[in-house]
Amino acid sequence: MKNVEIYTTPICGYCAAAKRLLNGKSVSFAEIDVMTNPEKKAEMIQRANGGRTVPQIFIGETHVGGFDDLNLLERQGKLDALLAG
Numbered sequence: 790m791k792n793v794e795i796y797t798t799p800i801c802g803y804c805a806a807a808k809r810l811l812n813g814k815s816v817s818f819a820e821i822d823v824m825t826n827p828e829k830k831a832e833m834i835q836r837a838n839g840g841r842t843v844p845q846i847f848i849g850e851t852h853v854g855g856f857d858d859l860n861l862l863e864r865q866g867k868l869d870a871l872l873a874g
């Protein structure tokens with residue numbers, strides 16, 4: 790399974806929804822809190838091609854986007870294949 794990274798803040802409902810979706814699939818992920826680690830926000834923006842909102846989700850080297858994008862992949866049946874690589 791590919792590494793999953795999520796840039797989040799503790800007050801973000803979409804971040805919680807993304808984590809809930811991944812936890813429901815028993816997918817482990819690294820969470821990077823940009824509120825308590827503000828230096829990571831610049832890293833997130835660069836990796837996300839200018840994306841400034843959270844969550845920003847990466848599966849392997851693929852930038853998925855936010856929760857809506859992750860959820861769309863799940864509804865289309867494409868998320869498991871992306872996670873598996």
